[in-house]
Amino acid sequence: MHLAACAISLAVVAVVVSVAVASFACFRMFRRYRIPLCGCFRNRDDLELGPVDARVADGPENDDKTSEEASAVRRFGWPELELLTGKFAAAAVVGEGGSSTVYLARLPDSSLAALKLHRQSERLHRAFCQELDVLLRLRHPHIVRLLGYCDDREEEGVLAFEFVSNGSLHDKLHGGEEALPWARRMAVAHQVAQALQYLHEDCDPQVVHGDVKAANVLLDGAMEAKLCDFGSARVGFSAAVAPPRSGRAIMMGSPGYIDPHYLRSGMISKKSDVYSFGVLLLELVTGAEAFDAGRELRLTAAMGPVLKDPQGRAAEAVDAKLGGEFDSGEAKEAVAIAAMCVGDNPSLRPSMAEVVRLLREKTSSSIAAVASKSDGK
Template identity: 35%
Template sequence: PQTALSDDNKLGQGGFGVVYKGTLPDGRRIAIKRLTTQSQKGKQEFLNEVKLVSSVQHRNLVKLYGCCTEESERLLVYELLENNSLSRVLFQGNLCLSWEQRYNVILGVARGLAYLHEDSQVKIIHRDIKAGNVLLDEKFEAKIADFGLARLYSDERSINTQIAGTLGYMAPEYALHGHLTDKADVFSFGILSLEIVSGRRSTDLNQPIERQYLLEWAWKSHERNEQLDLVDAGLNTVPPSFDKEQAIRVICVGLLCTQATPSQRPSMSRVVTMICGEAKLGKVSRPAMVELVDGVLKADTLNSSYSSQELHSSQCISSAR
């Protein structure tokens, strides 16, 4: 009903629409995503999300209850996740997640991606894994959301596609050349896991210069065997104290996921076993670092074969916020 789509019920707003809270007649609390009607992209976004989300079911993926189309109106109805997005909790709230909560969120996102890549009937690349697209339920269990940019894929080949996603989370081969495989999601997961451990965004220009770029700081800390410097200082004040061995393992997995060459990045199923301590960690080399300099995307890697690529208006790329 239109009364539910009021500013009083507004939960948030993203690049493709506004989200409101509501309640179904049976008492279930819902989140209503109202997609923008200003462009054709909104229609494609809607059709894509309905098709993909309705075809997958996993405890770490948000549930789609239904959809509604009437004239230019397009609505998606999801389960309501009480603790909103990970981005809001991690970067904007006054709540400091405990280490156990952070570890479980990282593991939950990893399991959700492993399902999408390897276990679901349709293989899906999400293309926009970031803190804003991870929702948290009342127990702070992670659920991956927002499948508007997701793509089906085949294991046999990469997809050459128009670039879409969020700077700061994008793999270099995809950001620069549009080469898309499941390893692009693996790269994004690596950035996200480092953000969760550190409690800060991947880029923060308010930090000292050596810590402004999280991935670069993580790599240098790893080289010095000082990985624990990366851990959110607030965790020292939240009992119980964090598990140092787990934290170092998660940081190393994050760096493995962001290796320059896609083939060097682990599959998400292997990521799950490494996070759980059931598989040995691979050798970590210098990760790929992609940044935007004067309107040009550049990849800085130790043995980089990537060239710079100028951004065009037709590319759908948003900055990390």
Template identity: 35%
Template sequence: MVGSAGKVVVIVVAAGVTSALLAAACVFLAIWLYRRRASVVAGTRTRSLESTTATLRAGSVGFDSSVSISVASQSVADWGQHPLPAAKRAAFWGWRGGNNGRDAPQLLSVSGIPQYHYKDLQKATNNFTMILGQGSFGPVYKAVMPTGEVVAVKVLASDSTQGEREFQTEVVLLSRLHHRNLVNLVGYCVEKGQRILIYEFMSNGNLASLLYGDNKRSLSWQERLQIAHDVSHGIEYLHEGAVPPVIHRDLKSANILLDQSMRAKVADFGLSKEEVFDGRKSALKGTYGYMDPDYMSTNKFTKKSDVYSFGIILFELITAINPQQGLMEYIDLAAIGGEGKVDWEEILDKNLLAGSVAEEARVLADVAYRCINKSPRKRPWISEVTQAISRLRQRQLMKHDTTALPRSETRTVLRRIEYQHVELSDLTGLKELTPMRA
């Protein structure tokens, strides 16, 4: 009996020891798993802080530029209401510590756009003294890089709150938008509290200054038609080539830049947005004289709002009248004309009143007038406007080619021109265009 009782005690003790060992093993396993999970999360957070993830998001609340960029789960959309600490702002732009003991910051690239050091830009702009102009964003300087390349450097004004958001928008958008009629973003700089954008240099400045600014000069009809053609192609790419489509929201002659060959490119995408159809309204943005009246009354900006602004630019090209100095009033007066007929000749630039140029300018004015229809639904799509301008250019080129042709071929070309003119008249008549899409 005693032997049996002893065996029972031994078995109970052994079972207790085994249970205790199993419990201890479970505790150690739980602690190990917890530490492992914590290590993985910490590593993920660290990588998140070091990465620069730029994503376009339609209709960001509180961020008019519609761009949100993730930084450790905090959206740039919140910066306006709750500014990020300096450490997190640095994390967004990929700010890393010194390089091998050196103090110079190493910046990660946003979508592959090169980054420049402030000291290099300071040297290239001769300590920011070679000023080209002043915009709402801030001053623009000419810079000569060590490679000999000439660029334009746009510096965000220190007191500009809207400029901060525009800066973010421009960097993110231009990292994915590439077209021969859009100004190319060469690089950017985020250092010493500065926000700087570096663009390709456009030696002939902007269209506004050429038409009626300090650098005013007489543009030939061929140059004006080419500029209209280039700009329409740039807008068409934004509306129909970019994925998702982009609405510029600030098309104006001051944002049309010209290179040494007088080829035009659309610039300044700080107010641009992706096209959205969520019914949301945004704060009014744009420039007086170019803003769509329907947008001003509804706060809803669409592709047709860009078409309206482009229509105003077309009228600038053929009248050389500043939209902020009564252009719309001149257009309205010419539209009713004498005997109830349109009389664009009354407002044409005096340099365009000779011969066939005046006729072609009137055709372009018809196209422009369709673009500024008060009803967005009745305005043409930008692709239709581009097509009309392309036909005008073809006619212009063919007309010049006839001078070198034998008489028989000249008659054939002239008949083709006459046929194209009939097509243009149909296209630019006062009846409504049938929209390409609803």
């Protein structure tokens, strides 16, 4: 009897200790992650990044966010945002997409912000929460900065970004304005590559952007590149998304930039971003759009012969709007790098770290020239 009583006492002590340890672990987790217990993150299910079959390949499974990243982002109330935008007046609209509208607002500290209002449905609410969850992790000089968010209302969600004043790279390349100089184009390519390297290698867990294109690269007052729009981003470690033809998943990416391997297999990975970056690099070299809707022709197809012989034919493909003002050696190297990125076999494509290194080495004159100008030297 004495032994039985001792055993029972020890079992009770073990249970109490286990509960205490679990409680302490939960307390530490909430302190570490600073998880808001309302809005998008009211339920753990809302933190799922899309359906189970829509996770990312080739990154580690980890859900860490630093306290610095979380604390730097402000949570706005809906009435405050109405005040800042005149109740989301039409006069404040600066952009519109299929499921969102962007408003220009001046924040209480007098800085300008772009407020992205998501029009919600159950699916779009999940997309809003997914984009917010990704953005809360990110801090990089060439990724547009999240200033705050509002998830007070189930039917609408708002993301507040720093205002980037010079519009998109797509507008600069294809908007009929003065041609973007060659050196600036190479500097922009290098900056976008750095942003993608950060997402792929330095984020924990790693991030696949999913929609790299010229329209998602903004240019600030100094013409520095800022990668934006993480609505298609995926975070995590694992396998495939459903192939688009199955009807179970929304197509990721944009015409001309989409990795053909993804279309064939339904697999999305960091190498899908590498492919899209290769198309963007070709766009910077040629000044041509990634997809010619009139001819239904992809830039990669149009550039087929040049991609096979960059050293011999790159110069003939350079944007005519530059009037011959470009570095022919850099043009050859840029097309050669793009050719590696858009290769058919994803496993043979370079990593974004390799792309950054190659651009730094092969287009160093342009990158240095832009850096010197920015420094006022």
